[in-house]
Amino acid sequence: MTQPNETPIRVGLLGAGTVGSQTARLLVEQKDELAARIGRPIELTGVACLDPKETEPYAWIDPAIVTTDTMSVATNADIVVELIGGTGAARTFVMAAIESGASVVTANKALLAKYGPEIYAAAEAKGVDVYFEAAVGGAIPFLLPLRESLAGDKVTSMLGIVNGTTNYILDEMTTKSLQFDDVLRDAQAKGYAEADPTGDIEGHDAANKAAIMATLGFHTNITIDDVSVEGITKITADDIAAAAAEHKVIKLLAVVENGEAGVSARVYPALIPDTHPLASVHGSFNAVFVKAEAADDLMFYGRGAGGAPTASAVVGDIVTEARHIAAGCTGPSIPMYNKLPKAPIEASRAAFAVRFLIHDKPGVLAAIAREFADNGVSINGVNQDLKPTMHEPGYDGELQQLRIVTHLTDEVTLRRTVDAVCRLDCVTGEPSILRVLD
Numbered sequence: 001m002t003q004p005n006e007t008p009i010r011v012g013l014l015g016a017g018t019v020g021s022q023t024a025r026l027l028v029e030q031k032d033e034l035a036a037r038i039g040r041p042i043e044l045t046g047v048a049c050l051d052p053k054e055t056e057p058y059a060w061i062d063p064a065i066v067t068t069d070t071m072s073v074a075t076n077a078d079i080v081v082e083l084i085g086g087t088g089a090a091r092t093f094v095m096a097a098i099e100s101g102a103s104v105v106t107a108n109k110a111l112l113a114k115y116g117p118e119i120y121a122a123a124e125a126k127g128v129d130v131y132f133e134a135a136v137g138g139a140i141p142f143l144l145p146l147r148e149s150l151a152g153d154k155v156t157s158m159l160g161i162v163n164g165t166t167n168y169i170l171d172e173m174t175t176k177s178l179q180f181d182d183v184l185r186d187a188q189a190k191g192y193a194e195a196d197p198t199g200d201i202e203g204h205d206a207a208n209k210a211a212i213m214a215t216l217g218f219h220t221n222i223t224i225d226d227v228s229v230e231g232i233t234k235i236t237a238d239d240i241a242a243a244a245a246e247h248k249v250i251k252l253l254a255v256v257e258n259g260e261a262g263v264s265a266r267v268y269p270a271l272i273p274d275t276h277p278l279a280s281v282h283g284s285f286n287a288v289f290v291k292a293e294a295a296d297d298l299m300f301y302g303r304g305a306g307g308a309p310t311a312s313a314v315v316g317d318i319v320t321e322a323r324h325i326a327a328g329c330t331g332p333s334i335p336m337y338n339k340l341p342k343a344p345i346e347a348s349r350a351a352f353a354v355r356f357l358i359h360d361k362p363g364v365l366a367a368i369a370r371e372f373a374d375n376g377v378s379i380n381g382v383n384q385d386l387k388p389t390m391h392e393p394g395y396d397g398e399l400q401q402l403r404i405v406t407h408l409t410d411e412v413t414l415r416r417t418v419d420a421v422c423r424l425d426c427v428t429g430e431p432s433i434l435r436v437l438d
Contacts (some may be wrong), residue, residue: 007042011076015084022311028060046073075100082106105317107134111209117277120334131317139309140302153292155217159255164284164305165200195291203267212255220338230268262341270435351436357429375417378407
């Protein structure tokens with residue numbers, strides 16, 4: 001009878017912040033149960049951070065294993081967990097860990113969106129694994145089903161809410177009729193938004209995740225440089241109110257598609273019907289729809305952020321890899337066998353809702369409609385909302401908000417049309433442009 005291997009599987013942790021500290025807690029507090037699931041003991045043997053004092057509030061982290069020598073931790077473990085963030089130093093330590101023969105678990109979406117295919121190839125060449133469930137959707141089990149459960153199917157598109165900060169802001173604006181800046185300050189006070197929220201509100205965080213989704217779903221090299229990004233900083237209470245009047249809500253979506261023109265990966269705010277399942281995704285929750293040829297429609301929903309929920313996904317990856325080590329094998333690789341073209345921006349067609357601020361006088365609507373017609377954009381609907389308290393310096397009359405909803409058109413044509421309208425003397429301010437999804 002074969003005796004069980006009692007040699008501990010060594011785990012090195014890079015970073016002891018919000019997620020890192022909770023990852024350490026789960027590894028230490030559930031040590032016996034995890035060992036039973038894995039078939040071998042698992043041991044946290046090193047924690048690297050900039051200042052050892054960072055770990056003092058966490059009684060479960062043994063001070064004896066805390067160090068500022070990150071490279072030492074990265075090259076002296078069986079599984080290296082990278083939670084330091086960023087792309088420069090993180091890439092150095094991850095590649096060093098792989099070269100040392102360690103498998104890697106990471107939650108670093110920026111790293112994978114920029115260097116993912118390079119890291120996957122290095123891991124395959126070295127015979128080790130890379131897992132990163134927490135990089136998209138926090139606690140939601142989404143990437144592993146995409147990577148393994150749907151391996152026998154063909155994924156054609158994915159769209160969803162993948163940033164909890166922006167979803168919280170838009171949700172608060174919708175349910176409480178608040179302005180963007182007020183909600184952002186509240187989100188920062190509650191810890192839902194960073195002191196510098198640029199990565200979230202400008203859509204860059206969601207764009208990193210869109211690149212990872214497209215790479216895994218379509219087995220082709222998609223990086224952050226291939227993702228078109230729009231954030232939510234231009235969304236106003238007027239946009240929210242106009243959407244509500246049409247029984248719609250605004251959500252920041254990550255959308256990846258593999259169509260006839262090639263692969264597209266985009267992040268943008270969009271209008272969706274209030275009956276759509278994504279409309280009921282509130283607060284910091286995330287949700288992703290996946291469409292596959294055989295499985296058809298799938299939806300993944302859950303906590304998209306937070307220390308403990310994200311740590312749950314990280315430890316899940318650690319257990320998965322520890323099982324492989326215990327069994328003397330590796331998990332499935334991430335094949336990049338497709339060399340798919342990138343779809344040009346004009347290949348994407350959608351309906352758009354455009355809101356202009358206009359002078360309230362005869363002939364304005366006709367002039368704007370003429371520009372739409374001259375540029376070949378068909379108008380589906382028009383709505384005017386009088387704002388008698390709004391005025392413009394140098395113009396004695398009142399201002400109105402004119403909202404035009406188009407039929408399907410491409411973005412290049414739509415933006416050329418909007419630019420032409422904005423050059424009219426009767427149009428002022430910056431227009432609002434939102435896609436309309438059914």
